[in-house]
Amino acid sequence: MCPDSFNLLLFIWCGVFLCFSHAVVGIDRSTIDPDGGIIDRDADREPTGLLFDAAHDLIDPLLAPTVEEAADFIGEAVQTLLRHGVTSAHACEDRTWSSFRNLANQGRLPIRIFYSAYYDSYKKILQFFF
Numbered sequence: 640m641c642p643d644s645f646n647l648l649l650f651i652w653c654g655v656f657l658c659f660s661h662a663v664v665g666i667d668r669s670t671i672d673p674d675g676g677i678i679d680r681d682a683d684r685e686p687t688g689l690l691f692d693a694a695h696d697l698i699d700p701l702l703a704p705t706v707e708e709a710a711d712f713i714g715e716a717v718q719t720l721l722r723h724g725v726t727s728a729h730a731c732e733d734r735t736w737s738s739f740r741n742l743a744n745q746g747r748l749p750i751r752i753f754y755s756a757y758y759d760s761y762k763k764i765l766q767f768f769f
Contacts, residue, residue, distance in 0.1 A: 664698060666690075673697060709738035714747050727751040 668684040676694030679687045690697070704712065713735065720728060730739065730752055742748040 664701065666697060670697070703734060706737045706741065709735050710741050710747075713738055714742055717742075717748065717750055720750060725750070727753065729753045729755065731755040 666678060666686050668680070668686070670678060670686070672678050673693050673696060675692055676696065677691040678694050678697075679689035679691065681687050717728075720726075727750055731754070736754070739748065739752055739754065
């Protein structure tokens with residue numbers, strides 16, 4: 640159905656692969672469950688597509704855009720917000736901090752952003768100010 644790509648639905652504690660290729664994702668019957676996570680498997684130990692808790696970490700690198708890509712996505716979203724009269728937004732993904740900062744430095748962030756950082760990422764964010 641989609642041999643070279645995958646789709647993922649994220650819920651609070653469970654990710655569901657709708658379609659995936661082992662070559663793309665790198666999860667197969669020999670992949671060990673990570674600490675704090677579970678890869679659901681069928682009777683033959685083949686992954687079913689369900690990833691629980693910390694098992695999401697196995698695919699995070701495949702899902703994360705570069706800082707530049709994220710800045711472009713955010714820039715497009717900001718323009719859509721402005722077209723609809725929205726002048727402020729809230730963000731809380733610690734991986735996007737650099738992208739928001741780059742947009743602001745380039746004058747490409749014409750709305751207010753209320754940015755909530757996770758507690759464990761505060762040192763990374765503070766380095767930009769001090």
